[in-house]
Amino acid sequence: MTSDNRLDLEFAYTSHDDSCKDLYSPYYYCRRPRGHDGLHAAGFGSSRLRWDHRADHPPRMLS
DSSP states (O other): OOHHHHHHHHHHHOOGGGBOOOBSSSSOBOOSBTTOSSOEEEOOGGGOEEEOOOTTSOOOOOO
């Protein structure tokens, strides 16, 4: 199973309330489960984004 397929399964079974929500931009939140290992990820297919967490950029909610 590819990493993209695994992420699709994680996204399918992770509710919005249980997702990580590390903010990457005004438009994308991490959709992986809270407390996951590895890169943050959001989106599907060719629109999927992955990013490292930056300690100086804590999670925050849109205003």
